[in-house]
Amino acid sequence: MRIKKILSxxxxxxxxxxxxxxxxxxxxxxxxxIALNDGxxxxxxxxxxxxxxxxxxxxxxxxxxxxxxxxxxxxxSKGSGQDKEVLAAKIVVLGIADVDEYPLQPKKHSLxxxxxxxxxxxxxxxxxxxxxxRHTLTFAVHKFFNxxxxxxxxxxxxxxxxxxxxxxxxxxxxxxxxxxxxxxxGKVEFSKDFFGTKTHxxxxxxxxxxxxxxxxxxxxxxxxxxxxxNSNTSRHLSEFWMIEPEVAFSDLEKNMDLAExxxxxxxxxxxEKNADxxxxxxxxxxxxxxxxxxxxxxxxxxxxxxxxxLENDFVRLTYTEAIDILRNSNxxxxxxxxxxxxxxxxELQSEHERYLVxxxxxxxxxITDYPKDIKAFYMRVNEDNKTVRAMDIxxxxxxxxxxxxxxxxxxxxxxxxxxxxGVCKNELWWYLETRKFGTCEHAGFGLxxxxxxxxxxxxxxxxxxxxxxxxxQNAEF
Ligand code: 4AD
Ligand code: MG
Numbered sequence: 001m002r003i004k005k006i007l008s009x010x011x012x013x014x015x016x017x018x019x020x021x022x023x024x025x026x027x028x029x030x031x032x033x034i035a036l037n038d039g040x041x042x043x044x045x046x047x048x049x050x051x052x053x054x055x056x057x058x059x060x061x062x063x064x065x066x067x068x069x070x071x072x073x074x075x076x077s078k079g080s081g082q083d084k085e086v087l088a089a090k091i092v093v094l095g096i097a098d099v100d101e102y103p104l105q106p107k108k109h110s111l112x113x114x115x116x117x118x119x120x121x122x123x124x125x126x127x128x129x130x131x132x133x134r135h136t137l138t139f140a141v142h143k144f145f146n147x148x149x150x151x152x153x154x155x156x157x158x159x160x161x162x163x164x165x166x167x168x169x170x171x172x173x174x175x176x177x178x179x180x181x182x183x184x185x186g187k188v189e190f191s192k193d194f195f196g197t198k199t200h201x202x203x204x205x206x207x208x209x210x211x212x213x214x215x216x217x218x219x220x221x222x223x224x225x226x227x228x229x230n231s232n233t234s235r236h237l238s239e240f241w242m243i244e245p246e247v248a249f250s251d252l253e254k255n256m257d258l259a260e261x262x263x264x265x266x267x268x269x270x271x272e273k274n275a276d277x278x279x280x281x282x283x284x285x286x287x288x289x290x291x292x293x294x295x296x297x298x299x300x301x302x303x304x305x306x307x308x309x310l311e312n313d314f315v316r317l318t319y320t321e322a323i324d325i326l327r328n329s330n331x332x333x334x335x336x337x338x339x340x341x342x343x344x345x346x347e348l349q350s351e352h353e354r355y356l357v358x359x360x361x362x363x364x365x366x367i368t369d370y371p372k373d374i375k376a377f378y379m380r381v382n383e384d385n386k387t388v389r390a391m392d393i394x395x396x397x398x399x400x401x402x403x404x405x406x407x408x409x410x411x412x413x414x415x416x417x418x419x420x421x422g423v424c425k426n427e428l429w430w431y432l433e434t435r436k437f438g439t440c441e442h443a444g445f446g447l448x449x450x451x452x453x454x455x456x457x458x459x460x461x462x463x464x465x466x467x468x469x470x471x472x473q474n475a476e477f
Contacts, residue, residue, distance in 0.1 A: 004040035006074065007084065016086060018045065019069040019094065021123055024106045025062055032059055033079075036070065039122070042129050042280050046077065046085040054091060064106055065097030065123070111464055118468055118477045126284060129277035130457050130465055133270055137453060140269035141222055141243055144262055150218040150245060155205030157224065160197050161427045163207045164376055168229040169200035170238075201226035204446060206244050207378070207431050210407060213246035213442055214434050220245040222449075232472050234461045235350070235399065237450060239470035246444035252380075252389045252406040255443035256366055259393060259402050260314050263364075263452070267306050270456050278303060278456075285458040298397065299362075302458040305396065314364040319387065320344060322367050325360060326352050345371050348392075350399040357394045365394045377421045379405040381413055391445070398455050404445020411435040 001018050005011055020038030027033045030051045035044040047070055049059060062068060072088040079085070103117050104124060114121040121127040142152065158172050174194045175181065181189040190198040205221035212219040225242045245258065271278060285302040300308060317325075326332055326341040326348075339349045348367070357365050369387040372379070379388035393402035408414040414435055418425050425432075453465035463469040468477045 002040040003036070003038045003043065003045045006045060007041065007043055011074075014073050014075075015071075016074050017069070017071045018086070019067070020045075022062055022064055022066045022068060022097075024064060029056075032062070034062060034068075036068070037123075037128075039128055042125055042132075042276050046079070046082050047072070047088050047091075048085055049088045049091060053088070058091065058093065061093045061096050062091070063097055063099050063102070065102040065104060066093060067095040067097075068093050111461065115463055115469075122467070125280060127464075129274075129280050130453075130459060131467060132277050133274050133281075133457055134453055134465065136270050136273045137266055137449070137456060138222075140266040141449075143269070144265050145218075145220045145245065148218070150220050151212070151216050153209060153212045153216075153219045153221055155202070155208040155221045155223060157202055158195070158199050159202045160195070160199050161207060161431075162200075162423075163202065163204040165421055165423050166203065166229075166376075168227050169203060170226050170228050172199045172201060203227055204242065204244065206246065206444065206446065207428075209244050209246040209444060210378075210431070210442065211434060213248045213444070214438070214440070217249075218245070218247050230472050234463075235451065235454075237462055237466065237469055237471060240462075240466070241449035243447045243449060244444060246442065248440055248442045250406075250443040251441055252368060252391060252443060255404055255406060255445060256314075256316065256368075256391055259391075259404065259445050259447070260366075262447070263393070263402070264310050266452065267456060268310055271303070271306060278306075281457050281459075288460075305458075306456065309364060309395075312363050314366050314393065315361045316366045316368065318369045319348075319367055319371065320369070322348070322352075322356060322365075326355065329355065329360070331355055331359070345373065347374055353392075353394045353399040354397070357396050357399075362396075364396070367392050367394065372417075375405070377417045377423050378407050378414070380408045381417065389443075393445075395451075395455055397460075398451050400448075401451045401455065402445050402447045404443065406441070406443040409435060409439045409441055411439065 001016055003018060003020065006016055018036065018038060020036045023035040023037050023044050025032055025034045032049045034047040034049060036047050037044045069092045070086060070088050071090040072086045074084050075087050077083060077085040104120055114124060122131060145152065162169060181192040183189045203225055205223055209219055209221050221244045223241065224239055226239050228238065282302040289297045323341060323344055323346065327343065331337055332341050337351055341352065368391045369382060370390045371386060372381060372388045375388050375390045379390050381388055389406035391404050392400050395401045408417060411432065414432065450462050450465050454462055457465060459465050463471065
């Protein structure tokens with residue numbers, strides 16, 4: 001039996017048996033009150049253990065962090081704070097937790113401290129709520145696409161192509177690094193490597209997803225992606241999960257509609273399914289806000305912000321319009337940006353994205369039609385031959401949460417872009433063949449799963465929404 005079910009109004013059985021981890025124990029010689037949690041819900045169940053039933057020796061072993069199983073009767077609670085409690089008839093201590101060594105004491109620990117205890121942090125309210133939400137969000141993703149006739153495809157994790165052309169990849173090899181095979185020119189002989197060629201961990205499943213879409217119509221991937229960029233920020237992971245839908249007979253407008261509907265669906269699904277967890281995280285979020293200076297506080301609470309996103313259309317504007325707004329902003333004039341905007345061609349930094357979302361529009365924003373020079377080779381070139389059919393979705397506090405585009409389906413234009421960007425054409429022969437054999441308009445996007453997790457949970461560091469974060473200089477656990 002699990003505590004979530006037992007605490008629900010529908011539960012009708014008196015005799016119960018549960019197992020879980022002790023959060024706190026208080027009381028006297030005559031009676032102990034144990035708050036037990038089994039991970040099924042944020043709520044603990046209160047166990048009442050009477051001194052006349054249990055030996056002092058057994059009760060002494062029940063401390064914060066210990067694991068016990070309990071049999072007893074579910075009765076209306078005499079105390080305040082809970083409707084029901086368990087009058088214990090039998091308790092077995094499955095695993096003790098040394099009081100002096102167990103690091104999670106019943107008090108507030110910092111997130112930095114808990115990151116170092118990633119093996120135990122699941123047992124805190126904050127992280128159990130977060131990781132239950134992570135499950136729900138995963139489920140929402142699959143449900144959304146399944147209900148709309150998409151097929152999930154598994155794209156390779158080890159690959160020989162650089163899908164984003166950004167070159168920030170982790171190498172995969174089984175060559176002896178102390179004794180590398182070299183060719184006469186002194187270069188490493190990758191034909192001697194495991195796969196007979198240079199390989200790395202994928203940065204995106206998009207190129208393979210496109211192959212799927214151009215046969216199955218609508219597909220999506222949901223897998224781990226790896227980026228070796230040395231970005232030690234609160235929004236970057238070296239290993240993160242990305243959802244990439246790809247749709248045939250779709251253009252940029254339909255792509256934006258799909259992304260907006262998808263994001264709203266996932267948020268709503270979490271609000272419906274994990275209301276208790278979100279209530280807890282909402283309070284945590286407000287407490288945190290109240291502990292900082294008034295002028296730095298956000299305008300909305302966590303749940304309020306989620307509702308706000310559900311109720312409002314995302315603002316859509318072109319890159320050129322965004323640049324005009326930024327260049328003419330007081331922020332730019334007063335040199336408050338670290339990177340000042342002088343005109344077309346500038347990369348949007350997260351400070352600019354956040355200005356547009358949080359100060360200017362106060363809504364999620366979709367920016368389209370970026371200059372081709374700052375975007376990947378596969379994006380469809382516009383008539384102006386200067387911009388591409390790209391779209392980035394920007395969220396409050398997060399910045400970029402989705403990146404996508406209508407793809408270049410015209411073989412000649414695609415080849416020209418590959419040439420122009422200096423991308424290795426030989427490796428992409430199979431990608432190019434789809435443009436030769438029955439090509440069609442198609443579009444897709446990539447959602448950074450952890451970025452959406454940050455938005456839904458209100459957690460401010462991306463390391464706290466994935467169980468075991470991988471970041472520069474850190475691969476523990
Ligand atoms: O904008 P990106 O690089 O787009 C692609 O990879 C395309 N192939 C997607 C597509 O069109 N199918 O990455 C997509 C999203 C970003 O918007 C961001 O949310 C997330 O992935 N992302 C990261 N999340 C965490 N850590 C990182 N280092 C990330 N890099 C990108
Ligand atoms: Mg991007």
